[in-house]
Structure formats: C-alpha cells, structure tokens
Amino acid sequence: MELNSRIPSSPLEKKWEMHRFEMKLVNPANKRKYQIIVVGTGLAGGSAAASLAELGYNVKAFCYQDSARRAHSIAAQGGINAAKNYQNDGDSIYRLFYDTIKGGDFRAREANVYRLAEISVNIIDQCVAQGVPFAREYSGYLANRSFGGTQVSRTFYARGQTGQQLLLGAYQALMRQVQTGKVKMFPRTEMLDIVVINGKARGIVTRDMVTGKIQTHIADAVILATGGYGNVFYLSTNAKGCNTTAIWRAYKRGAAFGNPCYTQIHPTCIPVTGEYQSKLTLMSESLRNDGRIWVPKQKGDKRSCNQIPEEERDYYLERKYPSFGNLAPRDIASRAAKEVCDEGRGVGESGLGVYLDFADAIKRLGDKGIEERYGNLFEMYQRITDEDPYKVPMRIYPAVHYTMGGLWVDYNLMTTIPGLFVLGEANFSDHGANRLGASALMQGLADGYFIIPYTIGDYIATTKLEAADESHPECRQVQEEVTSRIQKLLDIPGKRSVDSVHRELGKVMWDYCGMARNRNGLEQALKRIPEIREEYWKSVNVLGSNEEVNQSLEKAGRVADFLELAELMCLDALERNESCGGHFREEYQTAEGETLRDDQNYCHVAAWEYGGPDRKPVLHKELLNFESVHLTQRSYK
C-alpha cells in the first residue's frame, strides 16, 4: 500500500487555489452520464449529495434513519466556527488555521487545515443564503460567541440547535434535488459492504431495513459520509445508531484506517447514573463561557455545594490555565476533571462529577440573560437530572464524544481505494489528535459543499472506468458474503442479547482505551477483545428473520464490526508511545501531568492496512511536515 497524500506543492496560502485550477473538469454535458453514491446524509453527506446533483451528476443517497433530516449532525448544539473576524477581535484565516493545528496537538496535515480555515468563511455565507436562522444582534448582524481552545469569538450559532439548523439547510437543498430527480433518496437503507472492481470502488451492497432486501448499487464513484464510531464505547454522546460498519467494511476491502485510537472525550456531559443507562447527554461547551468549574479543595467533602464557602473551592481550570481558564481545550479540561475525581474530590453520588457553576453569571446577567443564552440547555439538564441549574450548579463529567480517527484520505478526500471518498467525521482528517469545539460542523460542510465537488470531478475526468453492472461477478460475490453473514448472525443458537455484549466491550474500551491509557491496560484489552468477539459469534441471540423490520439484527451487525474495530484502536494506541491530544498514554507525561509528545518518532499519521483474517494489520506512516508553524509544546497556561 502506498500513501500518497497529494498535497499540492504551492505555498500554503495558494495550495487550494492552484490545486483547483490544476484539477481536470468534467464537461457539464457529460456530468449527467455519471452516477455517484453518497452514503450518509448528515452535514457532510447531505451537502455533498445536494452539491453534486446541482452540478449535474446523478446521485443515489442513503441513510439508515427514516428521513435524511435525522442524521446525527442534527444533535450538534454549540456552533460552527468561521474566520470571519466580524467581531474585530483579531481573528483571521491564519489564526483559525493555527488554533486548529495547535488544538490538534500538531498531528494534523497543515495543507488540509489551512484549506478548512479558508473555506470556513464561505460556509457561513452559504448557510445564510439557504435561510439558516443564525443568531443575530439587534443591529441585524450575525452574532458570535467563543468556544473552548480559542481566545476569539468566531463561533456562529442558532440557539443551542446549530447542528439542527445547518442540517435542515443541507437537507432542504437535498430535497430540492430529489424533487428535480437528480438525487434518488434511500432512507431506512443500511450499507453493509462495498464493491471494488479492478481496484476501484464501484458500488455498495445495502439492506432495506423494512423488507430485508439485499441489493447492489453500482456507480462511478462512492462517497462515505457515515459519521463517527464513538459508540464502540457503548456509552457516548452519539446517537444510538452511530456505527462503524461502512468504513470498517471499506477498511477490510483495502482502505487504510487513519489514527483509530484518537477519541475525543468531551468535558461537559451529564454524569452516568445507573446500569440501565443507554447513552450520555452532552451539555454544549458554550456553557463554559459563563459557567465556572470547581470541586471542593478537601477530599471526600460531602457537604452540599451551597455549604462550601468560596475559599474552600478549587476552580482548578482557572488555577492551572490562567489565560484560557474554563475555556481550556477539551482534552485538557477532560483530563483535569478526571484527575480531581481520581483524587477523591469529585461531586455527586458516584464521585464522578464536577460542578459547572453559573452563580456568578446569574448575578451578572440575571436569570433572564442566562435563559436567553442557554435556556434550552438548562431545561434539558433539568429534565434529565431533576435539578434546577438556576439554583444549584450543574454536575458534569467527561464522556466519549467524537472520533478524530477514520478512513485515511488524501488531500482530495480519496482513500487508498481509488474512487472511494470519505467526508466528515468518517475520515481521519483535519483535527489531528484533538478537535476544537465547533469545528466538526465546519469540516463536514467544507468537505461536502466546497471540496468534494471539485476533487471528484478530477477523479472522474482522469480515470478510465470500465462498464460494470449489478451482474458483475464481484457484485454477486459481495452480495453473497453479506447475505451469509446475516444468516450466520441469525443462526447463532446463543442466549445473550447484543446489547449486553456491546456493554461489556464498551467497558473494556473505556477502562483501557479511554481518557488515559497505558501499556499494561492496552495489552489486557488486546487479549480480552478477541475473547469477547469469539464468545459473541457463539452466544449472541438474534431473534426474528431478515425479511422484516428487525432492530436486533441491525444492532448485531454493527456490534460485530465494533468488536473488530476495538482491537485496531487498542493496537494503534499501544503503538503510539507518546501522549498527544485525545491520546493520553500515562507513561508519557510532563512533570505537571501534561501530554508529552514525541515529535522525533511520532510526528506521523498512523495508517493501518487490513492484513487479512487473523493476521496483524500493517502499519504505514504518513510523515507530517510542518512548514508554516513551529512544533511547540502546547500551552494554555
């Protein structure tokens, strides 16, 4: 396998412009001769499908929900970044670029990140034109707020429902194309495998989730925009259906998997309460703008928060990171919370929680002012915990949130399988080892609206594609494999529910590959995961048949893939003998407990190639070159 990142050689500021000029175009009259498959209709997939159809391509779009509008992007609360500098507070494309590189602990590609910062400006314009009701000032101008990891206000938002509004914009653009006939939409359809013919991605195999029909779809290029795999941990802030199946199947057919161990743990989630819990709820990071985070100074202090006087509180983020304070980046804020809880100073019944206190802000802004800014978040918190955050501080704890790893892609967003493109959270790009808040939405839309329409054209214009249809032997082969895998799951004579195994896997991952990892733990996990997997294929219980709505079957297939991915994540974490961003290896830390990077040996993207059944995957390295920024110790002090 060869990793060619295809980074243009022009100067940083000119790379994208020159590249766009150099790429081949497809004649408008010819575009309608091509068929493109887009799996996923979140911000990345929805925007891509709509934009490609506008250009004239024929698009088939797929999602597992009942409507394209329900993709997980809808749940994003806080906002989307863009280097507009509307606040005149010193923002610029270069600063957004720099913040993102630094935030990602110098483990992202400079060229991609610069392009992202450059395009960020157009995204807001595009969404405003679509009618996204962004928050406005009384003057009628767009409003901004700040987010973790930055000192400027560059985050655009629509109440606490930014993802919803951006997704509705993309979904409506998509529906417009469905109406013109350029997009054929397949809701409640799950992609279960990918078809590679003569080394090129040429199609997918899907299951109709209502009838169970297994079908092959052929195309000239395939785009995966299937989101993140955080649900490998069972408990996460992701929607219940989020999964790895699409990218995992592609990995097994030859696409390299980049940085699988990079998981973002989000610092402001509602703490876990009981065994039955099915998911964790995120409270937007924007709360950290006005909320102050603290725990008691004294270990095991069980007094209620109101009885703990000011001088006995430890505002640990403000103390340790005076210049960023409560706005320290996510990886840092999460680890700091874990640390104080590990010391026995955590709050709440489980001791796994810290206070996010709005008392000062309420004094300053009044209940009304707070409601204006965070009303729906406060309401959500109250609904879940039965506590009123206007009266008592919220309790928060870190939770699995976002996966920076994903399929490896080059500058054109193409994987190591020609014709297979990956967008949004499903690819590995742009965030390095840690993602700054409000930049996933930005990346998804940049990929879908503004990058793929160009780069896919170049691929199509420069590639000779043989004629192929659904009767091709390769299609039949893959379709048979999919069918027999389903049958195999249904035939297991076991007793355990899919969820119970998933929970068990999740616990192993959280304990050994979670917020902090070490060699010993990872080695244990690498022993345990294959055992759980083996047991799964012997003892899981999947009722019903394929030819009906069968939610257990859907879950069973996804968990089977998680059970394989988990092992690769641990292997990757073990291989990376350094700490960076979301990957904190306890053996590698500074005297103050901060991440200790090893740029000499690990300034690379780890790209894993599938080695075949029961073989160790092969590690390839894409070296990262930093030409415009200096690699420095990341400091938020």
Next chain:
Amino acid sequence: MNLTLYVWRQPNAKSEGKMVRYESKNVNPDMSFLEMLDVVNEELIAKQQDPIAFDHDCREGICGTCGMMINGVAHGPKKGTSACQLHMREFKDGDTIYIEPWRASSFPVLKDLVVDRTAFDRIIRAGGYISVSTGSAPDGNAILIPKQNADLSMDAAACIGCGACVAACPNGSAMLFTAAKVSHLALLPQGQPERKRRVVDMVNAMDTEGFGTCTNHRECEAACPKEISIQFIARMNRDYLIACLTRQEESETK
C-alpha cells in the same frame, strides 16, 4: 417502581395488530421512557420473544425519530417533551401505561410502534427550501435580519419533524408541521422571492398526501415537543390566501 404496560404489537404493515400486556419491574425513576422499554426488551429477548420495535436515535429530543402515544397522548404526559426525554419520574408505582404508534392514515405502521413518516419529506420536496445552489452566496452580513424576525423564524425552525402534531390531531392534519416550515422561510428576507409559490406548493403537497384539514382543535400545539405555536398556522393561512389571490396576477404579467 412496578408498572403494567399495554403495548401495540403489529408484525408488519399488512398484518393486524393488538395490544399485549407486559410487566415492567424495578423501574428506576431516573430512567427515560425509552430506557424503560430497553429493559423490557432485554427481558423479552431472554425469554426468546420478539422485542418491541420502536424508532429512536439521538435520545436527546432533537432528531425527531422517536414518537409514540403514551396513555393516548403523543410523546406522553409531560409538556414540551419528546418520548426520549420523558423520564419515569412522571409516573407512579403501580401505574398502567398504554403505548401505541402514531395513528394517522398518512403514517402507515411498519412494525409495532414504528411508522412511515416519509410523507413529511415529500411536503418539503414540494418547495420547503430556498433555491440557492452551492458556492455563490453573498457575505452573510450583507443580508441584515432584525433580531426579532430571526428569533421568530428560529421558533418555527425548531420543529423536529416528529409527527406528534399529526398524531394528536383528530383530523390527522399536518398543518402545524407545514406551517412551521413555511413560516421559518417566510420570516427571512432570503425566503421572499419564492414565498408565494412555496406556500401553495407545500399546502397542495400536504393535501395530496392525505393529511386532514385543520378545524382548530389545537391538539397539535399541546402535543408538540418543541411547543411550536399555532400562530404559525394563522400565518401560513394568510400567506396561502394572499398567494392564491395574487399568483394569478403574477403569472399574467410574466
């Protein structure tokens, strides 16, 4: 707490359904309603019985996927709350709970509590967008929008497309959903050029899908998890009327 559930079981669109009784034991008041169903399902699986199918995804009250009638009320007893955000502390030990799918002829049942809501997508397809293509938009601040309008537009845009309004309406009307969509765009400058065409096309699509008419029962507003106001229905009706009256002239002057 211990509860008795009566759940609508229907294997598929074609077969008949019926209410089936289940016991739900040791329910923790902090559980969400869907987590309570998860636990019931785990027990059913242990007994080799088909688990109850229900739609859900985000479990945060925002994707609009979940939805069921709980004791005859769409999304259950708590106001402004989707089923996934309803917690068991709203119920009492020993309660009996009836759980059914949305009942509306335009939302056929697929299995148990799962219904087909693609009719909503077809309403949007008819015109629920601004016809802007990618890549040529003017600067975002070139379009000024008074805060009040942006806020009101956002109130309408908050609709999650869950379908509770339809299920709650005695006529199975989709007026609240359609009105929310129409109003969101009608309240913004970007939505003006297509405003009349949009409202006419979307209302027509709604009728084609077989949704009932609005006779002011206001059940939709009461059931809506996002508390979308029926004022938007009035706004849509006004727009529709004006559009019907003036569109004729427009096409004549073309």
